[in-house]
Amino acid sequence: SVPSLASPDDFLQCLRDKIPSELLYTQSSSSFAGVLVSSIRSARFFTNTTVRPLCVVRPTDASHVQAAVLCGRTQGVRLRVRSGGHDYEGLSYRSVRPEVFGVVDLADLRAVSVNQSETTAWVDSGATIGELYYTIAKDNSQLAFPAGLCPTIGVGGHFSGGAIGMMMRKYGLAVDNVLDAKLVNANGDLLDRAGMGEDLFWAIRGGGGGSFGIVLSWKVQLVQVPPTVTMFNIVRTLDQGAVDIVTRWQDVGPSLPNDLTIRVIVQGQQALFQALYLGTCSSLVATMGDQFPELAMTSADCQSMTWLQSIAFISFWNRDTPVEVLLSRTTSLSTFTKSKSDYVQSAISKGVWKNIFSWFTMNGAGLIILEPHGGFMGSVPTDATPYPHRSGVLYNVQYMVFWQGDGGTAANTWLGNLYDFMGQYVSKNPRQAYVNYRDLDIGQNVVVDDATTFDSAKVWGEQYFTSNFQRLAAVKAAVDPTDYFRNEQSIPPLVQGR
Ligand code: FDA
Structure with missing residues (x-):
């Protein structure tokens, strides 16, 4: 389990030993602020008082993610994972309360590979949905995928919360079309659907990001649209x-x-x-x-x-906008x-x-x-x-x-x-809410004896998940009983008597 006293220096040393140095940005690095801010979408979470991470790791390989988890576990430092940085409460890169933590930023793990004959694709969590849509449809205007509207949203956080969009009335949420996934769990193991089992595979398809591990990639079923x-x-x-x-x-x-x-x-x-x-x-x-x-x-x-043009049109309001704009990751922080x-x-x-x-x-x-x-x-x-x-x-x-x-x-x-x-x-x-429109006003976790209490989490959890909340907490207890992947609204481990 995570030692109760964090050892930040040992954590950084462990990362230096296991991960190429150019992928590690510590607070003293001149690029630190630039890397941290690169995908922050709300200026609310980039102020002088924002609690910032000790370091940002930008993995280029699954083994780097596994190493970061192992270093974090052994040295008592928690990780937050960021894909597109669009979290409405900034939980992928800041903490509400003072805390020593590292950020695993997946922006450089962003491959999209389409299998035309199977009409499926593997998409890495660090890709944006704009990149996903573009890669699917650029050579085949009749293939598409049902997810959200804003092209700079990251696949990792977006799919973790379900993902609603303009085709859900026909094809459902993004997660209704997920066939397989690869995840690094709290022990640093890299697992696919068969390896993680059906309960965890269920939980990561909408149970909210940051609770069950770090999802590296998703296999999705593509859908048909007219030309x-x-x-x-x-x-x-x-x-x-x-x-x-x-x-x-x-x-x-x-x-x-x-x-x-x-x-x-x-x-x-x-x-x-x-x-x-x-x-x-x-x-x-x-x-x-x-x-x-x-x-x-x-x-x-x-x-x-075309469907691809419709994605650009709905975001930029101009039908002459070239579809390549969907590949841009820049947004303003004003x-x-x-x-x-x-x-x-x-x-x-x-x-x-x-x-x-x-x-x-x-x-x-x-x-x-x-x-x-x-x-x-x-x-x-x-x-x-x-x-x-x-x-x-x-x-x-x-x-x-x-x-x-x-x-x-x-x-x-x-x-x-x-x-x-x-x-x-x-x-x-309960009054219901959508986990991808994250709102800390509806409740925040209370930690007792180094684990999130079920009762404190139930307050917000039943609003996002209604009757599915308890099952999510049971999955959490099975896969991350010591509550390593924890934030202000992470799923609590449902441990008897807590
Ligand atoms: P970010 O990287 O901030 O992550 C969000 C959460 O997921 C954090 O808790 C993070 O730790 C966790 N996480 C990230 N990557 C993970 C991974 N690989 N494995 C496990 N956990 C991970 N939603 C929608 O359904 N339809 C829509 O049309 C829109 N439109 C929209 C527009 C704009 C401008 C914004 C800012 C947001 C939306 N959203 C939305 C909400 C969006 O779906 C939500 O914010 C997603 O969680 C963002 O995912 P990111 O990867 O960008 O966020």
């Missing part, structure tokens, strides 16, 4: 009936044909309806006329393109953000929506994104993967605020108040 897909972005203001249309969308969005996903972004006094349809413009116009006439969509709204999430199981009334829109005139207001479920998602049993938000869920709500510099008070007050207000209209007992 051209159709998209639209339609804005409706309050004057154009946004309240009525959003109210109606709640019933329509989750019950449309599986080939059609319409998500909604509410910001200011308007709603943006953003659609991906795996079919032609004429059949989309017919479906919309039949099922959602309130939106008054016409053929003039259609944008036809913005501070905070998010929260909910799931809605019964449609919210028109009167309440009128009220919700009035929140978007207030000081500090951000935006909300509504992601429809239903379709294939509704047919998957709750316990098929750790992601429990399946049958009966109409849509996910993500609340987001943005600010610059020290100006976060109004934004965060607005966010907290709106979240409190929404409590009466969303899922209850």
